[in-house]
Amino acid sequence: MVDETTEKPPLILEDFLPYRLNKAAEAISQRFAGLYRDQYGLTRPEWRTLATLGQFGVLTATAIGTHSSMHKTKVSRAVFALEQRYWLRRKRDEADRRIENLELTPAGRKVYADLAKVAHAFEAELLSNLGPHGEKELKAGLAALEAYFR
Amino acid sequence: MVDETTEKPPLILEDFLPYRLNKAAEAISQRFAGLYRDQYGLTRPEWRTLATLGQFGVLTATAIGTHSSMHKTKVSRAVFALEQRYWLRRKRDEADRRIENLELTPAGRKVYADLAKVAHAFEAELLSNLGPHGEKELKAGLAALEAYFR
DNA sequence: AATAGATCGTCACAATTGCAACTAAATTGA
């Protein structure tokens, strides 16, 4: 005997992992984006470019794209924007003249250093709200996911 | 004495939670999107609209947007696209004639039912690769995050 | 050494998205 009134929907989005992951990631990203947008007028691709260069020092545009999974035109435009503000400079590679070696300027490094602090503070605030258990579990869960994708 | 050669970068993206979360979410979403795109030619907003309606039965466009955090124009266009395929129909609300009550057609429910199965299989596959520990931790970590945002 | 193919970054163009204005309808409140 079928009870129409209590029939369960085939898929509960709130329980579906891709949905949950996406929503959480989007919520966090937006909050953090508010910080670098308000303080430095950076877009997401620009922040990612800045952060990647800040971490690795000297990189090509292609390498930035690979590392941060951004399309090469996105990187190209972000690089242009950062260059306009003198936060980044290009140096043509003498050995391979197709390549541009990108590097933050002192001004760019300053912005990066400041935003790195903001990022750490943001993360600390977030983690403190998850409690030690939540933090451990989230990190372990993410690590498992990353291992799977790798 | 400062050792320039071993100086640590201010921020390691691979350890930064928003970055990790985003990358994982994006990787998963893209894989899953490949399925509904290949099998039914659905875009992401269309799939979300279909899934939300499938789960809740009858909703307004605004409610869909609220629930799935999509901009109302995105919803509007997704609804239009689904309507074109006769997977969804609108019924003006007699009590409040601004409102459209949206509902999947039998054809739409069929697509939804099939994709719900695909979704469950996808999730099961994913979870099986995380192992029981990874699964538990990921779910608990996400729950902690969700509790924080709520 | 010369040709073919690959790679780097950019640009023009197309598709997608978001913002703001709009129509239509309901609600509020003087």
Next chain:
DNA sequence: TCAATTTAGTTGCAATTGTGACGATCTATT
């Protein structure tokens, strides 16, 4: 009661993003 405000959904336009083609350069094969 009826003007002012709010709400639902759509549309035009602008900004953002992705696609494909391109010039320049390098590498591989012969």
